[in-house]
Structure formats: structure tokens, C-alpha cells
Amino acid sequence: MARVRMLMTAGAATLAALIGAWPAAAQNKPSLTVGAIYVGSVNDYGYNRAMKDGLMEMQKNIPGTKLIEAENVPETAESERIMEGMIQQGAKLIFATSFGHQQFAFNLAKTHPDVVFEHAGGWMQAPNFGNFFGATQAAWYAMGVAAGKMTKSNTLGFVVGVPIGFAIGNVNAFEMGARSVNPKAQTRVVVTGGWADKPKEVAATNALIDQGADVLTMHVDSPATVVQAAESRAAYSIGFQSIEARQLAPKGWLTGLGFTWGPFMTATANSVIAGTFKPAMVRQGLGEAMMAVAPFGAAVPGDVRELVTAAADKIGKGFNPFTGPITDNTGVIRIRDGESWDGSKMGEFDWYVEGVIGKAR
Amino acid sequence: MNATLLAGVLSSSILSGTSLLYGTLGELIGERAGIVNLGLEGIMLIGAAVGIAATALTGNPYLGIVAAALAGAAANLIFAYVVIGCRANQLAAGLSLMFFGFGVSALVGRPFVGAVIAGLPRLRIPGLGGGSAGGVGARLLEYDILICLAVPTAILMWWLLFRTRWGLGLRAVGESPSVAYAAGRRPERLQYQALGLGGVLGGIAGAHLSVALTLTWAEGMTAGRGFIAIALVIFAKWNPLWAIAGALLFGGAEGLQLQLQAAGADVSPFLMNMIPYLLTLLVLVLWRWNRQSAAPAALGRTFVGVE
Numbered sequence: 001m002a003r004v005r006m007l008m009t010a011g012a013a014t015l016a017a018l019i020g021a022w023p024a025a026a027q028n029k030p031s032l033t034v035g036a037i038y039v040g041s042v043n044d045y046g047y048n049r050a051m052k053d054g055l056m057e058m059q060k061n062i063p064g065t066k067l068i069e070a071e072n073v074p075e076t077a078e079s080e081r082i083m084e085g086m087i088q089q090g091a092k093l094i095f096a097t098s099f100g101h102q103q104f105a106f107n108l109a110k111t112h113p114d115v116v117f118e119h120a121g122g123w124m125q126a127p128n129f130g131n132f133f134g135a136t137q138a139a140w141y142a143m144g145v146a147a148g149k150m151t152k153s154n155t156l157g158f159v160v161g162v163p164i165g166f167a168i169g170n171v172n173a174f175e176m177g178a179r180s181v182n183p184k185a186q187t188r189v190v191v192t193g194g195w196a197d198k199p200k201e202v203a204a205t206n207a208l209i210d211q212g213a214d215v216l217t218m219h220v221d222s223p224a225t226v227v228q229a230a231e232s233r234a235a236y237s238i239g240f241q242s243i244e245a246r247q248l249a250p251k252g253w254l255t256g257l258g259f260t261w262g263p264f265m266t267a268t269a270n271s272v273i274a275g276t277f278k279p280a281m282v283r284q285g286l287g288e289a290m291m292a293v294a295p296f297g298a299a300v301p302g303d304v305r306e307l308v309t310a311a312a313d314k315i316g317k318g319f320n321p322f323t324g325p326i327t328d329n330t331g332v333i334r335i336r337d338g339e340s341w342d343g344s345k346m347g348e349f350d351w352y353v354e355g356v357i358g359k360a361r
Numbered sequence: 362m363n364a365t366l367l368a369g370v371l372s373s374s375i376l377s378g379t380s381l382l383y384g385t386l387g388e389l390i391g392e393r394a395g396i397v398n399l400g401l402e403g404i405m406l407i408g409a410a411v412g413i414a415a416t417a418l419t420g421n422p423y424l425g426i427v428a429a430a431l432a433g434a435a436a437n438l439i440f441a442y443v444v445i446g447c448r449a450n451q452l453a454a455g456l457s458l459m460f461f462g463f464g465v466s467a468l469v470g471r472p473f474v475g476a477v478i479a480g481l482p483r484l485r486i487p488g489l490g491g492g493s494a495g496g497v498g499a500r501l502l503e504y505d506i507l508i509c510l511a512v513p514t515a516i517l518m519w520w521l522l523f524r525t526r527w528g529l530g531l532r533a534v535g536e537s538p539s540v541a542y543a544a545g546r547r548p549e550r551l552q553y554q555a556l557g558l559g560g561v562l563g564g565i566a567g568a569h570l571s572v573a574l575t576l577t578w579a580e581g582m583t584a585g586r587g588f589i590a591i592a593l594v595i596f597a598k599w600n601p602l603w604a605i606a607g608a609l610l611f612g613g614a615e616g617l618q619l620q621l622q623a624a625g626a627d628v629s630p631f632l633m634n635m636i637p638y639l640l641t642l643l644v645l646v647l648w649r650w651n652r653q654s655a656a657p658a659a660l661g662r663t664f665v666g667v668e
Contacts, residue, residue: 040474040580041471043474044474044579188624198574198579198582199584200619203616204623213623225577358622359630361629
């Protein structure tokens with residue numbers, strides 16, 4: 001009995017010591033307040049969720065960082081007011097995570113030279129304003145490998161929100177990856193006309209499955225709708241944006257491509273703490289861990305997993321699928337032999353590669 | 362057009378036409394009582410958000426539908442109070458209701474973005490639904506309860522409007538409230554009833570999109586379907602039976618353009634996405650020749666009472 005009491009006393013003393021020591025320890029560490037604005041909800045299993053996950057990883061890597069967040073921030077002057085409020089609460093680093101937030105963040109960068117801004121997807125530069133994004137197109141090649149191996153009908157379905165160059169590039173790399181392992185694989189594309197018209201995403205998924213597609217993927221804001229619609233019709237699915245959508249399709253989930261912003265956000269926060277921040281236009285992919293292949297679903301056999309992982313490694317080491325000769329789906333040579341398209345050309349696609357069934361314009 | 366394409370268009374016209382039909386019927390009954398409700402889009406959004414919220418909280422999609430119907434009715438009765446009780450302008454009040462619906466649904470739906478729900482179950486006709494789970498044939502035979510009840514609802518509404526004393530009174534109010542009043546009817550009470558019922562249907566229309574079709578919530582997910590439903594009321598000449606055809610036609614046009622894209626038709630996807638709207642315009646133009654007295658005569662007018 002006495003022994004127990006002694007242990008308890010010792011335990012309490014240790015606890016008290018820890019509590020006493022904690023604030024002192026925290027004061028010794030440099031603490032940084034980070035602001036983040038999201039265009040949607042962070043529970044979307046998609047783009048915004050990926051941003052949130054990156055910031056959580058940053059916070060874990062650098063204990064003592066404080067995070068101020070705002071969801072559903074429109075791409076209007078409203079976003080400037082919200083970021084201004086974050087600065088007043090002490091934010092020294094702000095992540096403006098949607099394309100349309102760029103100008104508003106840039107305005108604030110001019111009036112607040114002591115605050116560092118990082119914008120996702122843009123091009124503007126200032127001493128305290130950098131931008132970053134994932135190099136998605138090449139990485140889609142690995143998804144194509146998974147789809148090409150898993151399809152039985154040799155027909156893949158791709159739901160595209162709006163056929164901008166970047167999205168078409170994703171489709172093209174996907175088809176080329178599929179063909180690299182299955183020369184008969186074709187990709188059918190359906191455009192819904194919006195990034196989040198969910199009822200139409202369901203109808204588009206159904207239409208693709210009706211036309212024979214047995215592996216479905218998408219480039220829309222959130223993969224949740226297409227993944228669930230494919231699952232309900234016993235088709236396979238491949239996700240995009242966040243790697244967390246797999247729980248929505250326990251049977252049909254193959255894999256997915258997600259943004260993993262954590263390492264970049266951690267490095268940026270560390271450079272701000274150390275006072276060494278330098279603006280850059282950062283475009284990184286699988287090789288730099290800004291993108292990652294999602295965990296495989298139960299349906300994917302070991303040999304396919306190996307092939308996909310090998311393809312992802314190859315891309316990570318610099319393999320560029322957009323190396324000529326590449327013919328479009330009308331037979332015109334678009335990238336000549338010996339020529340290759342790098343990251344700066346990814347917005348320029350207005351044609352689909354051979355094997356894609358669809359019109360880009 | 363091959364059989365797969367036809368079956369695909371048919372099944373997707375039924376799937377996406379269902380929500381439109383409920384929405385159209387909801388608008389139609391209000392307009393029959395003389396009240397234009399441009400806020401239907403907002404009512405549908407509230408239905409979609411409340412439907413998913415209640416389904417996620419209770420785990421029961423049927424309760425989700427009921428909650429959505431009640432929420433739609435409540436929101437439409439606020440509108441009713443503004444335009445009947447306070448005699449506000451119907452068009453302005455309707456547009457305000459739409460924005461109100463956007464806001465309320467965003468607020469209600471926010472915690473449920475990304476919620477995983479069990480959708481409205483598909484019912485199998487005993488002895489028929491033998492096809493494979495993913496097949497087109499199975500899709501033509503497996504429908505949720507709201508799809509099964511959509512056409513009967515339209516027929517019931519037709520019967521109520523054209524074969525009952527209550528419906529006669531309601532239509533009389535839409536044609537001339539003062540005459541109806543003189544005949545011993547109470548125009549305002551009938552209008553409240555019509556809008557309450559319209560709200561129930563509008564809420565169900567939204568809930569079908571979120572709880573049965575997509576199993577997800579996103580802000581503004583109705584994407585203009587409320588306004589298409591308002592146009593379909595005109596197409597249907599304020600007749601619930603014609604509304605069935607209108608909803609199927611529009612749902613089919615959307616299904617057709619997506620099926621054609623999937624089949625690899627040589628048409629720009631931008632043009633494809635315009636097909637349902639071009640069709641709506643075309644139909645409204647063609648309908649012009651037969652305009653005799655389809656619209657309720659007192660539609661949009663404010664009844665200020667009889668001295």
C-alpha cells in the first residue's frame with residue numbers, strides 16, 4: 001500500500017515538473033504562426049483535404065507552430081480581408097491554396113513585406129511571395145499503368161470537369177501509361193462542364209460504364225462522387241487530389257494520385273523561422289514527394305503493384321512521358337521525334353493522344 | 362442508336378429526371394394557385410443539405426428524405442408568409458429565397474461535406490432484377506423508392522387539381538382570387554396549402570440528388586436544376602401529366618449528351634453540354650403556337666383582398 005502511494009506521489013511530482021517545465025521549453029523554441037485559406041471544405045476527400053493534411057504534417061514536424069485556418073474562402077477581395085485578419089493575429093507565413101487567391105495574396109505581400117506568402121498554382125513572384133504546385137501530368141502515367149493492367153474490357157473511363165490544358169495532359173499521360181502495359185487500352189473521356197456538378201458526375205460515370213469502361217477515374221474537385229458511383233456499379237476506380245478517398249470504395253478502389261504537400265510546407269516554414277526564405281516557382285512531382293501514389297486497394301494483385309510502383313519510381317527519377325514521337329487521336333504528329341514537352345508546356349494541351357476517345361475542343 | 366446507348370439514355374433520363382419531376386411538380390402547384398416561386402433552386406438546396414445531414418446523423422436515408430421534405434415546406438412557408446401575408450413582390454421575394462437557400466444549405470451542409478452515408482436503397486422487383494450488379498439491364502429494373510413514387514405523385518397531383526373540389530378551388534384562386542373568394546373559397550389559405558405542398562416536393566427534389574443519386578453534399582450542387590424545373594412548368598402547360606414528359610425529356614437530353622461523349626461522338630464537349638439547354642429553348646419556341654390560356658390568369662399578381 002505504501003509502495004503504491006509512493007509511486008503515485010512520484011508520478012504526480014514528475015507530472016508537476018513536466019507541466020512546470022513545458023512553458024519554459026516552448027519559450028525557448030522559435031514559434032511561428034501560419035495562416036491558411038481554403039476555397040472549399042477540408043472534408044472534401046479532395047484538393048482542400050490534401051492541403052489540410054500537408055499543414056497538419058508541417059505542424060507535427062515543427063512543434064510549436066500555430067495554425068490559423070479559414071475554409072470556404074471565395075476567390076474574391078473577401079480573401080484579402082481574411083488574410084489581413086490572420087496577419088493581425090500574428091501570422092508570418094500564409095498559404096493561399098486556391099488559384100483565384102493569387103492576386104489578393106499578392107496585394108497583401110506588397111503591403112506586408114515582413115510576411116511570407118506561398119500560393120498554390122500561380123506564377124507571380126516577389127521577395128516574400130513564392131508559388132508551388134504538383135507536377136501532376138507525368139505522375140498520371142503511373143495511374144495509367146494500374147488501369148491498363150486491371151481492365152478486362154480494355155476500356156477506361158475518365159470524367160473531366162473542364163477540359164483545360166492541364167486536365168487534358170493528365171488524360172494523355174494516363175492513356176500513355178495504360179498503353180505501355182496494354183496496347184489495346186482505350187480511354188473514353190466525358191466532360192461535365194463544371195468542377196463540382198455532382199449529379200452530372202454520376203450520370204457521366206454511368207455513361208462511361210454503359211460504354212464498356214470498367215476502370216473509372218476523374219479530374220474534378222472531389223473524387224468522392226465518381227468513386228462511389230463506380231463502386232455502386234462494381235467498376236474499379238482510381239482517385240485524384242487526396243489519397244484518402246479509398247475508404248469510399250472498399251471493393252473497387254485500385255489506387256490514386258494525391259498531393260502530399262507536407263514536406264514542402266515544412267521546409268518553407270523552417271526557412272521562414274530561420275529567416276532564409278527565398279521565393280521560387282516550385283513544381284514538384286513524385287520524385288520530390290510533392291505527389292504520392294495512394295495505397296493500393298485489395299483488388300490489386302502483387303505484380304500490378306510492382307509495375308505501378310516501378311513506373312512511379314521511373315517518373316520520380318525524371319522519366320518524361322511527353323517525349324516524341326507522339327501522335328494525337330486524329331493521326332497528326334504533335335510532339336516530334338527527339339522533342340519533349342516539359343512542365344512549362346502542360347497548360348497547352350488542346351489535343352488528346354492516340355487511344356483517347358474524345359474531343360478536346 | 363444502338364441498344365446500349367438507348368438503354369443508357371433511358372436509365373439516366375429516369376435517374377436525373379426524378380429530381381426534376383419533383384421540383385417541377387412543387388413549382389407547378391404553387392403556380393396553379395397563382396404564385397410564382399423563383400426560389401425553387403434554394404428550396405432544393407435546403408432539401409439536399411438537410412437530407413444528407415439527417416441521413417448522416419440518424420443513419421436512415423428515409424428519415425433524411427422526411428427531414429428534407431419538412432425543411433423544404435418550412436422554407437417555402439416563410440416565402441408564403443412574405444408574399445401572401447405581407448404581400449411582397451413574388452419575383453423579388455423568390456430570388457431572395459434562392460439566395461437564402463444557398464446560405465442556409467451551405468451552413469447546414471458544412472459539417473457533412475465528405476460524410477459517408479448509406480444511400481437510399483434500390484428496390485428490386487421480385488423475380489426481375491436478375492441481371493449482373495453493374496449491368497445496364499439491372500439499372501433499368503432497380504430503382505429507389507423516390508423514383509418509383511415520382512410518376513404516381515404526378516398522377517395524384519393531377520387528380521387533386523382536376524378531380525377534387527379542393528383542386529377546383531385552388532385553380533380558381535390561380536385564375537381569379539376575387540371570384541374564388543366570392544364563390545366562398547379562402548384564397549390565402551389555399552395558397553398557403555399549395556406552397557406548403559410545393560415546399561415538400563422541392564425538398565424531396567433536392568434530397569434525391571444528395572441522398573439517392575450522388576451520396577455527397579457540395580455547395581450549390583443543384584447547379585441550376587431548380588430553374589430548369591421552373592421552365593418545365595411552362596413546358597408542361599401547368600399540367601402535372603405533361604411534367605412527367607418534360608422531366609424525362611430534359612433528363613434524357615442530359616443523359617444523351619453524356620452518353621454521346623462516352624461513345625466518342627465527333628462533337629465538341631462544350632457544344633454537348635449545351636444540348637439540354639438548347640433543347641429547352643427549342644421546345645419553348647415550338648410551344649408558342651398553342652398558347653391558349655395555359656397559364657393561370659392571376660399568376661404573379663398579389664391578391665389584396667375583397668372589400
